[in-house]
Amino acid sequence: MPIKNRFAELLPEITQWRRDLHENPEILFETHRTSALVAEKLRAFGCDEVVTGLGRTGVVGVIKGRVGTSGRTVGLRADMDALPIHEETGLDYASKTPGAMHACGHDGHTAMLLGAARYLSETRNFDGTCVVIFQPAEEGGGGGREMVEDGIMDRFGIDEVYGMHNWPGQPLGAFAIRPGPFFAATDQFELVIRGKGGHAAKPHEVIDPTVAASQVVLALQTIASRSTDPTKQIVVSVTSFVTSSTAYNVIPQAVTLRGTIRTLDADIRALAEHRLNRIADGLCAAMGATPELRMIYGYPVMVNADRETGYAADAARRVSGDCAEAPLVMGGEDFAYLLNERPGAYILVGNGDSAPVHHPAYNFNDEVIPAGCSWFAExxxxxxPIAS
Structure with missing residues (x-):
C-alpha cells in the first residue's frame, strides 16, 4: 500500500492522539505527560529501543530496518512543547490548562512523527536505522541544544537529521523548503542608560536618560539602514522602553531598553552587537549618561545543508507532487542546534488558511497529517533504500 494511503487509513487514530495532546499542553521542559505518552506509544509500536529523559524530558525511539547492511542512521525530529498563551479557539478539545496552549502546532508535529514511527515499525522497509526524536522546549528553552549536549547524535549514530514545521497561509499539505540559511539567529539585548534624575522644572540640573535613550532608539535603526550590506537580512527591534519613574514631574534616574536582533549571517550577527555597543557608548557619552549593555544570545542561524535539502524536496514531491521555494524566516528555530551537528534539512508543510502561529485562535489542521507522516516515512x- 502506498505510504500516503496507509496514513489516510490511520488519520482518525492519529487525529485522536493530536487532539489529546492539544487538550493537555505542557510548556518548555515540563512535558512530562506528553513525554510519557510518546514513550508508551513507541513501546507499543515495537520500537527496538525507547530512551527517555534526554534533554531533561526528551524521548528517542530506535527503529531498525529489516535490512541492516548499510550501517546508516537517519534522524527525524518533532517538538512537543506548547506556549504560555490563553487559548481562544472555542474547540471542544481546547486546552484544559489555563494559560497554556498548542499555538504553534507542536501537537501536530508530535502526532505526525508518532504516526510515521508506527508505520516504520510495522513495515521496516529500509536498510539501516531510523531514530525518532521528540524534543521539549523549542519555544525559547533550547531543548534541541540540551538533547545535543546529552549526546544523542553520537549515542544513536545519527548520520543525517530532518525536521518539519506546519505553515499557516501555505496551501494545505503543500511543501516548501530552501537551502542554506533559513531561520534567523535570535538574540536579545537589555540596555540600561543611567543619568541623574531630578525635577522636570529644572532640566538643566539633571542628566536626562530619557532623551539619551530616545536618541539611542532612533540611532539603532541605522544598524540595518547604514551599517549593513542591504542584501543581508537583519531586524533590530526595540520592544520595551521603561523608565525608573512613573511621576509626571520627575526626570528619571535610568531608562531600560529591551529588544531583539535577528540575523541570517554570523558576520552580520557580530556586526550588529558591535554597532549596538558603539552607538550606546557614543550617544550616552555625548549626553553625560552611562550605558550598561547585556546581551542574551539566542538560537543560532538554522542552515539547511544543500544536498540534504535536495533529498527533502524530492521526498516532498513524491508525497504531494511539488515542493516550492520557502521564504526566509526571521523567527528562530532550535533545530539549528541539530543541523550544526549533522547535515540535514528542515521543511515547511502548509496548514492552509488558519490563524497564524503564536495566536490564541490558531489550530493545527488535522488534514495535514497524511502528508506530514508520509514525508517523514519517505x-x-x-x-x-533496500537494494534490489
Missing part, C-alpha cells in the same frame, strides 16, 4: 525509505 525520508527514511528514500535515504535508506
Amino acid at each position: 525520508m527514511v525509505e528514500s535515504r535508506l
Whole structure:
C-alpha cells in the first residue's frame, strides 16, 4: 500500500492522539505527560529501543530496518512543547490548562512523527536505522541544544537529521523548503542608560536618560539602514522602553531598553552587537549618561545543508507532487542546534488558511497529517533504500 494511503487509513487514530495532546499542553521542559505518552506509544509500536529523559524530558525511539547492511542512521525530529498563551479557539478539545496552549502546532508535529514511527515499525522497509526524536522546549528553552549536549547524535549514530514545521497561509499539505540559511539567529539585548534624575522644572540640573535613550532608539535603526550590506537580512527591534519613574514631574534616574536582533549571517550577527555597543557608548557619552549593555544570545542561524535539502524536496514531491521555494524566516528555530551537528534539512508543510502561529485562535489542521507522516516515512525509505 502506498505510504500516503496507509496514513489516510490511520488519520482518525492519529487525529485522536493530536487532539489529546492539544487538550493537555505542557510548556518548555515540563512535558512530562506528553513525554510519557510518546514513550508508551513507541513501546507499543515495537520500537527496538525507547530512551527517555534526554534533554531533561526528551524521548528517542530506535527503529531498525529489516535490512541492516548499510550501517546508516537517519534522524527525524518533532517538538512537543506548547506556549504560555490563553487559548481562544472555542474547540471542544481546547486546552484544559489555563494559560497554556498548542499555538504553534507542536501537537501536530508530535502526532505526525508518532504516526510515521508506527508505520516504520510495522513495515521496516529500509536498510539501516531510523531514530525518532521528540524534543521539549523549542519555544525559547533550547531543548534541541540540551538533547545535543546529552549526546544523542553520537549515542544513536545519527548520520543525517530532518525536521518539519506546519505553515499557516501555505496551501494545505503543500511543501516548501530552501537551502542554506533559513531561520534567523535570535538574540536579545537589555540596555540600561543611567543619568541623574531630578525635577522636570529644572532640566538643566539633571542628566536626562530619557532623551539619551530616545536618541539611542532612533540611532539603532541605522544598524540595518547604514551599517549593513542591504542584501543581508537583519531586524533590530526595540520592544520595551521603561523608565525608573512613573511621576509626571520627575526626570528619571535610568531608562531600560529591551529588544531583539535577528540575523541570517554570523558576520552580520557580530556586526550588529558591535554597532549596538558603539552607538550606546557614543550617544550616552555625548549626553553625560552611562550605558550598561547585556546581551542574551539566542538560537543560532538554522542552515539547511544543500544536498540534504535536495533529498527533502524530492521526498516532498513524491508525497504531494511539488515542493516550492520557502521564504526566509526571521523567527528562530532550535533545530539549528541539530543541523550544526549533522547535515540535514528542515521543511515547511502548509496548514492552509488558519490563524497564524503564536495566536490564541490558531489550530493545527488535522488534514495535514497524511502528508506530514508520509514525508517523514519517505525520508527514511528514500535515504535508506533496500537494494534490489
